[in-house]
Amino acid sequence: MVQSMRETERKYEVPSSADTSWLPELDRVDGVSVVVDRSPEELDAVYYDTEDLRLSGSSAVLRRRTGGADAGWHLKLPLQGDSREEIRSPLTDTVPDALLDLAMSRTRGAELTPVVRIRSTREVRHLVDADGALRAELCVDSVLAESLRDKGRRATWNEVEVELAEDADPALLDAVEKKLRKKGIARSQSPSKLARALDETAAAPAPASADLDPDQAGAHVLAYVRQQVSSLVALDPAVRRNRPDSVHRMRVACRRLRSCLQSYRSVLDRDVTDGIRRELKWLAGELGAERDQEVLMEHLGKSIGALPEELVLGPVAARLRVWNVVHSTESRRRTLDALGTGRYLALLDSLALLLERPPLRTKAGKAADQVMAKAVRKEYARLTGRMTDALELSPGPARDVALHEARKEAKKVRYAAEAARPALGKPAKRLGKRVKAVQKVLGDHQDSVVARGALRDLAVAAQTAGEAGFTWGLLYGTEQARADTRERELPPVWERAAAPEVRDSLHR
Template sequence: MTQSKRETERKYEPPSGGVAGLPDLTGVGPVASVTAAGPEELDAVYHDTEDLRLAGSSATLRRRTGGPDAGWHLKLPLAGDTREEVWAPLSDEVPESLRELALSRTRGAELRPVVRIRSTRTVRRLRDAKGGVLAELSLDEVRADAAASGGGRAEWSELEVELAEGVHAGLLDVVEKKLRKKGIVRADSPSKLARALRETGAGAGAEPERCPEGVAGSAGAYVLAYVREQAGRLVSLDPAVRGDLPDAVHQMRVTCRRLRGCLRSYRSVLDRRVTDPLRAELRWLAAELGVARDQEVLGERIGAALAELPDELVLGPVAARLRVWEVSHGGEVRSRTREALATPRYLRLLDALDALVRRPPLRAGAAGKPARTLARAVLKEYDRLAGRMEEALAFPAGRARETGLHEARKAAKKLRYAAEVARPALGKPVARLGKRAKAVQSLLGEHQDAVVAQDALRGLAVAAHGAGESAFTWGLLHGLERAGAEARQRELTEVWRAASDPALRAPLQH
């Protein structure tokens, strides 16, 4: 059993005089009163791999006794001051559920104790006018010991301000303003573990490899920055996909596509002998994720269309058949996604992405000027899109054109992602082209969704007919999807005219 919550907090250097040095926060923002609690004695043993893979990705795993939430805690970084904290009951070994959530970071390496941190905590609770807790101020006296024999010891004090669940993060800014007036400033270390590793020596020898020097401001620097960002995003999304959180599968699939697109478009920067095998593995992962995502989107689309029909046009047990179809397909594809993330193949892919970032196979183009190298790659993707569009529109209406437009959609994505890589270097001109490519992609995506929905609706109609049910409603929905696909094709002329305007490409051709 696990429980998850969002934790938003900031750490500060302790006030001189300890608790007595804290300012009175009554009347600060919505704070109506401040109550005292504690002290609490907390004893936490932090676990990590030998080379500190969790700490290196700003994640922590600890077994803590004492306090109201004794147990195992896995903390995963989110945006800003917020982290996802997953709790599991106390046990002697690391719970399997937490091992799985940390797998994209540990890659299956052994988890072992690295630091023991004991804290004596004094708490002040900030309450609103109704007595509800808004936040906690915790003043900790910390003692840290390296787990390895012969390791060092460190002691320090720190102040922590943590919001209660559901409280707006703006309260932290209001409280911080009051603290600063008393000379209380942010702590240098982002966490107790980071400071303990540094000051006890437990983190010695585990520093991550640095990226190669000498590419700052070059085309290679921009491409590597994008690859590094997307590879990190892939790792960060893993726990959300395993937890079946909304939109997580879609976001991971898009990240795979962004990486594939970047590695394809910028082969003048990174050696394709290394990146082509990576692209193949990213294609495999996206395909495994795509089954779940496509099923989810299709079910939602058909359900929404059905809900809009007048009751007199819904004949037979239509809603029940749709639910059975969703459940029968949904369970299968979710299982397939989990199985893919449990394979050694997936972990090897993550390792390969790490190696690419740390030891990039740079080609001569990596040292080139961004205005030339990146612009050339973007324009090449535009030419591919233009070719796909010309081929698709040359076909008469029917399956051949639908297939061609689907290929054009994929080309529009590649152009959009190539523009994303180049945008920090080339600015507004490439951003405008990327925006137009996105408009083409979105319209063709709606068209493709309508085409896929027609196939699914035909299957549902056949199944209903075979069971002696009316197929009228399924046929009606099929007709609506067909009409929608035809409407998107008519809209495409104007959208493509805007995207193919030569004035968009002119600034990139010099």
């Protein structure tokens, strides 16, 4: 059984003296009425990581800690700003399976072993408001870190942690920091005790040096790839716990990566990237079943809810719920099965290797604006061809397929422009915005195509069970009308995306 909480804290460098007379009077901070001294704590934590420190390299922490009020296993995952998610599990002798799973995208299945032991003598002060509610906790730690690897080097230091209480105003951290700075107490350069311990005991490998000029195409493409790989890895724990929108976001990261590797084949060797693209397509497909079911259920549920009561004949809502349980259970299992395969871990290994030893081609060393503008123009030309072909077809199944293919091309243009935006600036931003509008219309159209297929299946099942099929037929007709509307909207939206000022601005 694990418990998750949000932790928002800041760390500060402090004098080496154990005397804490240098601490400011924090009861004068706005929102704090009294500072309450708590009993000292003795904390003993052993930190686990892979041989090549994959967890700490991704700003994650896994430790087994005794002492204090929260003794147990802690997995800390980075969030935005000063926040992290802390996932706790009770004390056991070995790493809990639940935490192993949540760390899997970072460890990639490699063995976890003890790397550092950190013992802290902690003085605790509670910052309490006028109502007696805890607003923040200030801890003064005297730290002894010991490497558990070959030479067992040690390091000592003192630090202050200020952790925000749940639901407290984040502005309190700024107010406390202002008081600390007036006393000459600066923010720590290390994001965590573990990071500092690894650095000061020489347990961390030296960072790799960058060989690419920041203005070169290779640097821009790799920066985008790195961003998407980080998103994919970071979203894995949320997908495993079925957090809202996590499957969708992870699937989008797969698509962005796959599209980037295709669009910028002049920068990264396709002999390496084509295999990765195939595996990204597989993963996106496995995630897609669950995501598509989420979208479809939400859409159909709203459609039924919008109907007047007199037009809902038979157990329509109940049949929809049963249908969703069957399909969502199957798609959820498919997602989790995919994340538990060696194939998925091999994909993560391939992505890590791609970033560590990128297969750069000659154009990677060329100017980013020239190389990336050409790549975006190529994708844009493919989209133009797809749109021209689709709009020339008469309404019907063939046109539905053609519009769906055009939608896929629109996504490729968007993602290519997105990656190129730091190099191309406003032209890439404008193109991305207008193509997104095209993609939105095409997406609504495709959603209607998929919804009609599901509605037909539901109608057949209802008829077989002797239920009225009127409502399902009504919804089917509504979806058909929706698709017709989107097809009428498409030409002017595409005309804006295909305007000369958009097309010509990409030339470099």
